[in-house]
Amino acid sequence: MIGQYIHFSESRTIALKEQELIQLLNEARMAYYNTDIPLMTDAEFDQLEDNLREINPESPYFSTVGHEGEDSGKITHAEPMLSMGKAKTIVEVFKWMDKLGMPDDTKWTLQPKIDGLSATCFYSGGTLRYVATRGDGSVGQDVTTIADYIEDIPQSIAETDHDIEIRGELYLPKNTDYETGGRPLRNNCVGLVNRKENREDLRYVRFVSYQTARWNPSASEAGIILWLKQQGFHTVEYHEARSRADIESFYNDYLQGYRDQWLYETDGLILTVDDNSLHREIDSRWVVDHHHHYALAIKPPSASKKTRLKAVDWQVSRQGALIPVALFEPIELGGATLARASLHNRAFVESMALQLGDELLIERANDVIPYVKENLSSSMREGESFMSNLAPSLCPVCGSAVVEEGVHLKCSNLECPERKIQTVLYWVKESGMDQVAEATIRLLFDKKIIANVSDMYKIEASDLEGLDGFGDKKIYNFLTQLEKVRTMEAPALISKLGIPLVQMKALKKLGINSMDAFMAFEDETFVIGRNILTWKRNPDNIRFLQDLLSVVNVQDSKDIQTLGQICMTGKGPMGRKEIQKIIEERGYEFSSSVTGSTTILLCENPEGGSSKLQKARKMGIQLISYEDFLSE
Incomplete structure (x- = not known):
């Protein structure tokens, strides 16, 4: 769920060992600096750092800043x-x-x-x-x-x-x-x-x-x-x-x-x-x-305001976890109108002893994210359980039985429609299919055109004709977006499976450049490797991967000698990913910046005056227009 935070209680963080704390902090850093989905609030992050400092104030963790992004120069x-x-x-x-x-x-x-x-x-x-x-x-x-x-x-x-x-x-x-x-x-x-x-x-x-x-x-x-x-x-x-x-x-x-x-x-x-x-x-x-x-x-306390709890909306994640969201009477806070905030998980709701009508203290964590700081009504009924009136016994989407798993309530149905929808939405986002909206995916589910990620790759134009909002242009754009991600190298596919911390750079360091290497991988030395092994032990994950491999063309990633390095500037006649694919198919290496290794700079007009063009001229780099390069 976008914007979901994980709540770490004080008792839990104190009990964490140094390496576990470092792992959590590094995961949070990676999410904060390189993605648009934060893992926790600033206050929770600071609390974890304070606990690590108590355990080992000389930890190497404190000599690092931020987190490296993906390799793009x-x-x-x-x-x-x-x-x-x-x-x-x-x-x-x-x-x-x-x-x-x-x-x-x-x-x-x-x-x-x-x-x-x-x-x-x-x-x-x-x-x-x-x-x-x-x-x-x-x-x-x-x-x-x-x-x-x-x-x-x-x-x-x-x-x-x-x-x-x-x-x-x-x-x-x-x-x-x-x-x-x-x-x-x-x-x-x-x-x-x-x-x-x-x-x-x-x-x-x-x-x-x-x-x-x-x-x-x-x-x-x-x-x-x-x-x-x-x-x-x-x-x-x-x-x-x-x-x-x-x-x-x-x-x-x-x-x-x-x-x-x-x-x-x-x-x-x-x-x-x-x-x-x-x-x-x-x-x-x-x-x-x-x-x-x-x-x-x-870093002062976050801005806060009181309001009343109207309802709790339980949303289903792609892992089947039921994520509670507090719906409360609208308040103005920090220049924004707020009416909802994540309650993270079952354990958090239980610790708050929430009931409908309770008076809540809402903060904007980091002065940005709405956050339920405190239930001001809970002190009068200490020891009572929230479970009888707020927690669902059945999945709100498919009606299947709900089970407790750690801090979460989970839908027991692996075929829950919302789990499948969230899985497809995750794949769409990770694949860079920017023009495919959530509403489109939900419509395709409702019309039973797709039921999982692999079904998307089986869609033909005739399947979309007559659907609400699908004219000729939208059908063309949708199928074009799919074709862009029908063929990919093994590391690119693996990085989209949702395995924690497993991205292209990590796979390169681990030497995983093919599906065979991925399936044969058994190294538990590093956290990333252990995450891969945990993921592979789940038979549902393996079935999901096999379905993908039946519709996606996967190529091994090989370190090969290239004809040189090509950089782009300005707007080309097609998307950058499409041009990058052509560059690499022709035996060149793509670079996002002009460096001493750059052989060619592609541009709209070789006579232009952008900073990249000026730098390339000084360095003696060949300037070629998109039109000339693509017509070769």
Whole structure:
């Protein structure tokens, strides 16, 4: 279920061993930085980190930042993009200031901690050379192509004497016209940045800058923001403070107004020693691995409001778990109207002792996701069970018996229609079939045209004729989307099976480049390997895979010598995945960025002036139009 969080009770997290905690945290990091489906709230993530710190404060986990994305070109940061230490109260902030021991007249800068996707734009000679995400802090993902769509990332700047990185946050504003589908803005932003086709929607994404690297145009952090604004960049709001009273006053202003008024979602403030000439000396007093010591993230309590529980809607996931969703009287919170929130699982509902009509305290976890923080009515009936009046004994979709399995209630029917629908929707999403809507899949189920993923590949045009909303164009588009994913390499198919943490990069590291290698794999050394073995032990999973293999053309992935590396810029006459497929069929390797290994740059017009074209000319790379290349 999109937007579903997993609830970790305090007793459970305390009992987790170090490696289990690290595994959970790394899974959460991977989801947070590389997907549009978060695994847990910020508060739950912080709680797990606190528990790990209690067990082993020297854990190697704390020397990493973020999480590496999928291989689509890597950028090694000249200066690491580190995280920050955290404070949850103004008292903790003052303790941190005491530790720094700065003079009383020290100038501080406060700015919003924006809940987006951290990125950096590198300019050399005034020309944009690349855009990269933070990644793991040392190596980020090359996303230079997004600059063709995002107006806040200029192709050139006036500063030509110094190499400079402009660092900031990619985000969707609160008043965006983009259709979010009810999902958090950050998750939608990540999805758009990672999208490989239909990228025009990237125009909704903003880039807000707040920092420079490699060269500082000012010795003041506030001065850097002012300089960025003068250069035409979209910049963050900021506040200069010279006393603790001023810091506390701005913090209160943030809680009471700014976090609702600012158009970017935030999850706190950043407090920094304004004089950046002091930063190196401050860092020298402590080990710098996970974060610098001259700045601090102030993460306040999430905004909250009271309301009444009207109903609980139980939704069925592709694994058969019944996911409870609280339906409550609408409230205004953080500039949004809220009327529903996930209750995670059976155990969470039971721990809340929920009953209809209860008074609930709703938070926006991370100031974004509606979250049931507390049942204010439960204290009067301690010990009573919720099970008799809220939990279904039968599946709400198929009417089959419900069984308890761990923290969940599960539908016992493997043939439950909703389980199958959710499985197909997952495959459609993971395959990049962006033009196939959920409503389309549900219609095909209702009309009994499909009952599983493999059935989709058996659809012919005649099966769709006469269906509501299916004209000739939609039929053509649907069948075209299917054909795009009818043939794929084994790692691509395996990565779409829904095995936790198993993606293309992981399969490459494990040496799994064919279906035979996948079925023969038995290595339990790493978590990813154990996840594969667990998945294969389930006979239903094997049947699902066999059905897929009967309709999908699967090829082994081989490391072969190529004719060279080809990169693309601008808009081609067909989708990028289609052009990429042609590139690879002709014996070339596709690259998302222009590098020293690039042989050819495909473009709309070889005489154009984009940053990629200018860079390619300087490097002596051959420029070929899409028309000429595709007509060969």
